[in-house]
Amino acid sequence: MNFGLNLVQEQKLIMTQEMQMSVKLLQMSAQELGQYVNKEMQENPVLEEKNIQNSKSDNYDVSDYKQIIKYLDKDVYKTKNYSAKNDGDEVSPFYYIAEEKSLKDYIKQQIGELAGESDVLNICKYMAESLDAKGYLAVSLQDICKELGVSNKKSEEALKVFQSLDPEGIGARNLRECLTIQLYNQGMDDEKICKIISDYLELLAENKYSEIARELKISIGEVQKYGDIIKNLEPKPSRGFYTGETVKYVVPDAYINKIDDEYFISMNEDVLPKLNINNLYKEIIKDEKDVEAVEYVKDKLNSAMFLIKSIEQRKNTVYRVLEEILEVQREYFDSGEEFLKPMTLKIIANNLEMHESTISRAIREKYVSINNGKVVKIKDFFTNGITSGIGGDDISTLNIKKNIKEMVASEDTKKPMSDQNICNRLNIEGINISRRTVAKYREELEIKSSSKRKRF
Template structure:
């Protein structure tokens, strides 16, 4: 949007250095007939527009100052070294090529792999059959199948599949979900899963409904388009942090990265045109006034946007302080609504403000959405991370009587008795993620 404004509004311009001298206008005001020139007192009074904005005062306020975001940041003299750039994921093809050349394939198989990777669509699917590839390359289909299998073991999990079912099965295998519930639902019941007909799956396969529900929860977390998360070949492969989180004394301080934000100001030519009314004509004056109003709205928009990012990040940091102090196992549950309430904005605003935004922190560079996670609470309101919950479930199962293993409800009851608020359905979900069979299959006779 900034590029569009700079191209269409000659009043706004970017200044790279304050010492460049008089600005060169991007565009001159339109030529007007001299008969339209008005020098009357009434015309001069139009310096104050219909909205009560004194444009002359507005210009004066900006005469000696460039527009900078008011929320603070690094000084102008500070350099942005190469270490400030953090490499993003390469495009999908490059990412897979690196893995291909690190594999144990021979020269011919590697060439086949390069060809296959080039055939993958934007989502990471191989939309061509083995026989078609074999015919095109004039090689045995078994050789092609071997190379395809190698590609399907690469990251991101699910890449190189022929269809959605294959993509989900690859991800299930990669996550270690080799139990019969998850794989069977993917293989035979994607339609029922899509329509949430879990009872039908339970009845037809003889699975307990709670296990089907847990398997469904797991499958819905998989990515049906594993390649789509990668930038295209034309995307910038480097990102700069949008905000900085620094520990100063005993506090974490958040600042917006302004080093790479263009500094905007009102063009000198238009500033002088508005100030020197006697040298203007009405049409020119109205043209510039309209552009000034648009410029002011845009500058306010930029200021508000940066202010929102700042406030949202401050809210995140205040909740996740233990993460910055002690590490990943202290990441607390946090939702968009939680941050929206703290920042005083709508949930959708938080979603937009954190989408694709990065924070440089003492623990490294993180996308802001990284800090949103699930979990549970104790009865006193203390947050517990998902990782800690899984460990506690695993410990309970290890100590159970193998002749009379605990059901999910009984595990939940033990955690509730220990002060943890958790539902049986959540226990089932975490149990399957830990590859722990249900109680009937854990029973030793």
């Protein structure tokens, strides 16, 4: 072994901080980008919001600050026109989100209307604050007694009052109690159905009616009847109420509208504030007497101009991807979902001469509003295909899933179709698919297996 010094030539892709930021901005959703820009405006004093009209911007060298200042003094920094949405255009109803109805507020309102002992009602208010996301009571009665210094009798009395409130099942400690409360409120006290809830819920979920029937010494039909009642109860009393969990807002990045026989893509210009450079900092660079101040401003100016340029590049990439999707999926936009063609990231990437990863980032968590106000996830336009024996054309997986769903909906429930039966029918229709793929699509559609769909 010995030491040596060798020269090796190799190629490496090193992502600069600017490149990393550009990639990060591209894959942000409209909401995420809006939050990021607002944060940058707070942290970078050079940036400010300004209402400006759209026109084509000039080219400039970011490193030449004199040129930037001269360029900005013209007050012509504007974003490229992508058939931008005007203020007079129709606004999607998805833009307006109704105020959330808080479950806890709804419960407290009911408690406030009750007549009873104040200490019992106070315990009920405490219980309202102790609900989890499902609407179950997240603390034990022992903990409530200890925390509030009340007797066990009082806490049980309060629990009885609390569980009588709307929605049904509120304040239950577990699923079984939640279902039992609902049965009680509906006036059902059948011993057998209560027994199924307390002891055989797991078997019921598996549609193992024969085992339950054997245990309770009743017919399979009776078990099925009880099962139907139980399955119509609400396992999550909080459903439909705002519980404090994160609400995800859907903001379209673009609009696709049909005018006469032509489609137009309009980028949503309301997503972000219009960015401009604060005049005060332009003057600091012109002065150049305070070297330290000038260097600070140059650094912030660099960041600001890069952000503006990256946002413009992001918009351009999304626009180009949508243009290509519109070209490939024209029949979908004309006639509906059943005409969605198989389309992969690779197809769009090749057509645009981009990398697949760029397309993937460009469509991540992004939405588009189409003609009738329907907001669609851009990713949903991409679907794999399976070769059809008829004509050799590919059929999108979306349409195959639709076929499977229709087959199950029209099947004989006493003899539900197995995955193999569905597979055979699809093969007869010219769709080359395996039983394993059918099972996969069925699970994605949240359709139970044939044994769990069987009716007696």
